Amino acid sequence: MNFRSSGTFIRDFLRYGNGLVIVSAVLYTLLFYSLAECEPDSVVLLLTGLLGFLTYSYDRMHDLSEESDIINAPQRTNWLRSHYTFMVYSCAIAVVISFIAMLLRPAAIFPIMSTIGLAFAYSLPILPNGGSLKKIPGVKTALIVVLWVILTFIVPMTVSGVPWSFPIIGGMLYESLMIASIANLNDIRDTQGDRIAGVPTIPVIFGVRTAFFFSLFTILAATMVAAILGNWVLVMLSVTSTIGLLFNSSKVLEILR
Structure with a gap:
C-alpha cells in the first residue's frame, strides 16, 4: 500500500x-x-x-x-x-x-x-x-x-465525580442542539430511503424545507448557548457551521425539491 x-x-x-x-x-x-x-x-x-x-x-x-x-x-x-x-x-x-x-x-x-x-x-x-x-x-x-x-x-x-454545574449543563445543551442539527441534516439527505423504510423523520413528516430551517434554528440556538457560556471557541464553531449550512442551503433544498 x-x-x-x-x-x-x-x-x-x-x-x-x-x-x-x-x-x-x-x-x-x-x-x-x-x-x-x-x-x-x-x-x-x-x-x-x-x-x-x-x-x-x-x-x-x-x-x-x-x-x-x-x-x-x-x-x-x-x-x-x-x-x-x-x-x-x-x-x-x-x-x-x-x-x-x-x-x-x-x-x-x-x-x-x-x-x-x-x-x-x-x-x-x-x-x-x-x-x-x-x-x-x-x-x-x-x-x-x-x-x-x-x-x-x-x-x-x-x-470523575464532578458535580452538576451551570457550565456542564450548558455544554450538554450545546451538544444536544449541535447533534440534533447534524442528525437532521443527515435525515434530509436520507429522506428518500427513510420514506421507503417507513422511518418518520422530520423531513419525511414535515418536508425538506421545514427540516432545513429546524437545523438552522438549532445551530443558531447552540451559538447563543455558547455565547452565554462565554466559550468563544464554541461560538466560532457554531458560526462556521451556520455559514456552511447557509452556503450549502441550495444543495440541501435541491435534494427533494
Whole structure:
C-alpha cells in the first residue's frame, strides 16, 4: 500500500467507516473536561471514542442489505461492503479494548449499559402493537442526542465525580442542539430511503424545507448557548457551521425539491 492509497483509505475510513465519529466523540468529551475544569482521563477518552465507533458501526453494518441504505448512501454502503472484514475485525478489537477500559473505570459501566439498551431498543418490536421506537415521529433524532450526551458528558461526569454545574449543563445543551442539527441534516439527505423504510423523520413528516430551517434554528440556538457560556471557541464553531449550512442551503433544498 503506497502513500497515496493509504491517504485515500484514511480519508474514506473517516467518511464512511465512522472515523469521524471517533474524533467527534473524543472532542465532545474533551469539551466536558474543559467545562468541568478537570484533567482529562485518557481511559475515558478512549472509551467514548470506541463506543461511538461501535454504536454507529453496528447500525450501518446491520443495515447494509437494506434498500434504504443503498439509496441514501451508496458510496458508504459500497465502501463498507468492500471493507467488511476490516470493519468486523476493527469492531472486535474495539469491543475487547472497551471491555478492558470499563474494567479500569467501573463507574462508567451503568451509563454505558443504558446507551447500549437504548440503541437496541430503538429497533426492537417492544411496543404493544409490535412496532419499534423508530416508528415514532422524532424519536430517531431524540435518541441520537441522548446517546451522545450520555456517552460524552454523563460517562466522564460519573467517572470523575464532578458535580452538576451551570457550565456542564450548558455544554450538554450545546451538544444536544449541535447533534440534533447534524442528525437532521443527515435525515434530509436520507429522506428518500427513510420514506421507503417507513422511518418518520422530520423531513419525511414535515418536508425538506421545514427540516432545513429546524437545523438552522438549532445551530443558531447552540451559538447563543455558547455565547452565554462565554466559550468563544464554541461560538466560532457554531458560526462556521451556520455559514456552511447557509452556503450549502441550495444543495440541501435541491435534494427533494
